[in-house]
Amino acid sequence: MFAEGDPHVAGDEKKRKRMLSNRESAKRSRMRKQQQLHDLKSQISELKCQNDQLLLQTNTLTQHNMLLESNNTVLRYELNSLKERLQFLNSTIRMMEQISGISIDVLMAPDPLLMPWQLPCPSQLIMANDDGNFQL
Template identity: 50%
Template sequence: MSGRPARQSSSSENSEVMVDERKRKRMVSNRDSARRSRLRKQQHLDEIVNQVANYKKENDQIEMQINMHMNQYLKVESENTILRTQIMELTDRLQSMNSVLRFVEEFSGVAMDIPEIPDPLLKPWQLPCPGQQIVASSNMFQW
């Protein structure tokens, strides 16, 4: 009988050792799983930080392009304003010259060919000088 309790205690000790061993293995497994999870989280965070940096870089480049285009637009708009003003001045001069020619035609009796002056501001598609060629190159539109 004295051997029996020893066997039971030995058997219970073995089961406790097995339970402890399972707990230890589970703890080690949980630690490894937690470590892998932290690594995945860190990698994901690193990817997001890189994406943010790339987006900021792209945004800066786009903003720079917008500023360049805006400056070019303002320059062209300013030149257009100057050209419109010049057209108006030249149209006024031409109208004055035509009125002088009509006056001379009326008092001299000599018939003169006085063309009508189209208003380029009202009819921008109608060129004042239809025989004149429009010359443009592809590089004038490069920014």
């Protein structure tokens, strides 16, 4: 057969080692591809979840926006109605002034909503006696 120093034996051994090395390299390559596939599937799952959350937020914000737009429309309508009413009342006052010949001064009632720091009724001091009782 072949002797130890035979070049065929050395060539076969190199070929066997190269085949084994190639087999291990291919196995590592398959493992890397498998891991990449797993990572991509995980990323797809995470992105789908994020997409669902963003879609839900978008729908919620869209509904909220529609509600605000509806409220704004109502408020604009009310504003226009109040402007028309004010114009009517002012024209009525001017007509009454022309008919009567007397200037009519309209006093504006204080609106506590416009000036919340000013109470509609005067404040009273509350004093404490020496015995701890309160009196106005």
